[in-house]
Amino acid sequence: MGRNLEHEFSMLVREIRKEYVGNGPKEISTRFIGNWAISEMRGNLTNVEKFMITSEQGRQTVHEARTKLVKEIYKRPEVLVKFEKLTGTRVVRLFSDLNIEEDIAMTVFVFEDEVQRKQG
Template sequence: MSKLVHEFNDMIRKLRKESFGKGPERIHTVFIENMAIATLYGNLTPTEKFITGSEDGKDMVHAARTKMIQEIYAKSPPEGMEELIGAKLVHLFNDIKVEEDIAISVFVFDRDITENRKE
């Protein structure tokens, strides 16, 4: 894994740990054109897992996880992310499959983030 991917994943993990009390156990990120696509495994806290025991609970955790992350990134990206990537973050698309505890985040930047980069 490249140093860039490792540092990017650490930023994602840190922000989610600070926001939810637990960061993902594993993150796989790829950079394609102007996007960083991160698949996050093992996101839910023990409390969230308990809450997802009902259908209403699943909906509540899903809504909280997706909406909260989008609001956090809308205020400002994690400190140093844009400098690390060398581009401005313009959009974040985020979803979580609660039943499988897998989330995906698509970070869209204002320019190609793969040019002039060596993996």
């Protein structure tokens, strides 16, 4: 029995975040709805970021830096091709945000076609 696509997608998100951000989220869950993949990530912040968010300026800095960094990561062709190979369809758009207080990030991948679940 093979892994399901949601799990494989979540592991790819973790791998990419670790490679480009330096740490990956502690928990990830991904759901596919039509041509969307929605990944919810908990436990994203580093110890330095947790210290920084104790001030309003720190919260703004961490939120802005994390949000911009994630969007830049997913513009890289070598990153996109990994998701496209896994799902069998092209990434056309990405939305990402981070709730600093709850340490929860959401990324919505929009694909050209509906993502077909792999049969176990």
